[in-house]
Amino acid sequence: MFKKILQYKKMIGEAISLSRQNHENLQKLLIMLNEVSDNAERQLSERTNEINKRTNELGAQVEQQLNERTNELGARVEQQLNERTNELGVRVEQQLNERTNELGIRLEQQLNARTNELGARVEQQLGERTHELGVRGGQLTQASLDEIRDLRNRLEKHDIELKLQNEITAVNTAAFAEYRNINTGKDVVLVATGPTIEKYVPIKGAVHIGVNKACQYKNIPLDYYFIQDARKTVNEKGSRLSYEDDVIALKCKKFFGMLSTTPNGFSEPSESLLVKANATRYCGFGFPSETIYHDIRFHPLADFSTITFAALNFVFFTNPKRVYLVGCDVSFSESFIHNNGKEGVKFWRVHLNRWTIGYCEIKKFVQRWYPETEIISINPVNLKGIFTDVYTNDRGEIIERTQDDLEERDISEQGIKLFIDEFIEKILLKMVHEEASCNKCDKKVFSLVRGLSDDVPNCIEIKCNECGFQFLFPEV
């Protein structure tokens, strides 16, 4: 085309030169130029259209390829994303499972360990508790058995009492009815046979009531005499009491006691002995009294392990002005303890306890029924502080009389126990110093390590002053 344009330009140049020659030629040239111009415009338009068309075609192609490519890439990305996501998901799931399993195992282990630990503790506590309950159950069972045994014993006792009650009433009414209040305004001396009886000079004008071996003290003019457990007392081997010499020969009102513990006990003494001695039967308790009865016509006479209480029960029934106690020492044979060891101490502890309780009960009984009657202990040993205490010289004259409220004894249960502990301890110490010798070095001087205690009942602990050897006395 440029070639043509250059051709036209050349032609135009030629035309211009020609025009100078020929106006006609110029006219022809103008026509030719118009034709060329139109032709060029037309060709340009066609060319433009062609380019546009081509551009559009290319644009469409590019867009199409772009879309295809984009789709393709999108699909691949999506695929890879999915694959990657799946892969990650699998790994996460795998790790999660592994971790979960691991935690599960540890949790299970810990749970098992904890469960075992708790189980062991529960089992242990259960075992201990069960054992404890078993022991308590056993104790309760034993307690129930003891209670049943005690009830049975009491029932048997009451059964005997019931069966014997008519006889007791008949016997004691016959024995004692005539003596009720008979000593009103008088002094009565109760003569028991503790060592201080030796010091007693009879009080003139007083009524004397003796028990058991008191009948052997011929200087004491007995008006009444009580003997209980007679067969044993009279026949006991080595006893100084002779039935023939002492009891039958005794000239005074004599009462022979029958123990109302059992029908067999009730049968003492024999009827022939009674007739020989010209004595009167009475019924006394055969077991420690729970009560001291005021009207002895209808009940057994009191008994706190010595006939002294039966006689005292009678003494107060006669309602005297004053009651003197002679030979009521509340003491015992020291050799007895020694010969019988701990069992001896136990035995005498029981008796001392009953005797002491008995006198304390007598005190309360008199305060209730005979408040105007004075009780006076003559030369008291272990009755000190319970009643009025007086001491006498060789001629029996009162040389000392304590004020009523001086050194008054604690007669509560605790006071009685304390008194007995102190007393037994004193006796044991005396025995140790008089008779015991060291098992190691044979020396005889001891000092007290520990007195009577609840830990080792009825024993004291002593130490040899020579070699230091310690031991319990009496020996177990």
Ligand SMILES: [Zn+2]
């Ligand atoms: Zn020694």
